[in-house]
Amino acid sequence: xxPYPKNSLSRAWTxxxxxxxxxxxxxxxxxDNLNGAEALAAYLSLDPMECRISLSGAQAIEMATAWVxxxxxxxISMPExxxxxxxxxxxxxxxxxxxxxxxxxxxxxxxxxxxxxxxxFDGYCQKGQSPGVLIALIDSFGRQRPxx
Numbered sequence: 001x002x003p004y005p006k007n008s009l010s011r012a013w014t015x016x017x018x019x020x021x022x023x024x025x026x027x028x029x030x031x032d033n034l035n036g037a038e039a040l041a042a043y044l045s046l047d048p049m050e051c052r053i054s055l056s057g058a059q060a061i062e063m064a065t066a067w068v069x070x071x072x073x074x075x076i077s078m079p080e081x082x083x084x085x086x087x088x089x090x091x092x093x094x095x096x097x098x099x100x101x102x103x104x105x106x107x108x109x110x111x112x113x114x115x116x117x118x119x120x121f122d123g124y125c126q127k128g129q130s131p132g133v134l135i136a137l138i139d140s141f142g143r144q145r146p147x148x
Contacts, residue, residue: 010137012123016100017142018070024048025143028067030060030083031075031104036127040073043131057086064096071138074121076105084119091120100141104134 018025027049031037034055041051052067054060058081064072072090076083083103090096103116103124112124122141125134 010123010125010129010133012137012140014122016098016122018100018138019098024050025071025138026067026069027051027138028054028060028064028069028072029104030054030057030072030078030086032056032078033075040131040134044135047135057081057083057089060086061089061093061096064090064099065093068095069099071141072099072101073104073125073134074101076103076107076116084116084121087120100138102134102137 025048027044029037029041029044029051031040031053032055034053037053037055041053044051052063052069054063057078060072060074061081074083074087083105087101090099090101100122101120103112103121104127105112105124106127107115109126112126116124123137125137
């Protein structure tokens, strides 16, 4: 892992790699805010990424086991099954256990590191930043881009 500056907007803390070697990358966006999820999906689809949206942790588990994305962008604060609980469930399943999962949260870095660093997430990206910050983080997990 490369060093990150203090107070960075995103950070990877595992060496997990994206398994896909073809475009478009498959990304599951999990957020109970439909408008925010749709806006993020629209931006990522330009990169190109194939995005699907889940509005809850329980729905995310169902979608991930059926579709098996390359990356999951997971909101933390959701009603019922939150992002941390959903991520733990995904890690226990052989079909989804090796997927790169990024916490996507409004929590500041200190809170993220205190509560999420030693969990099942591979990294985090703070909400409210340019989607380019998230794309750079996704790329840091070894995304293969076509030449030319």
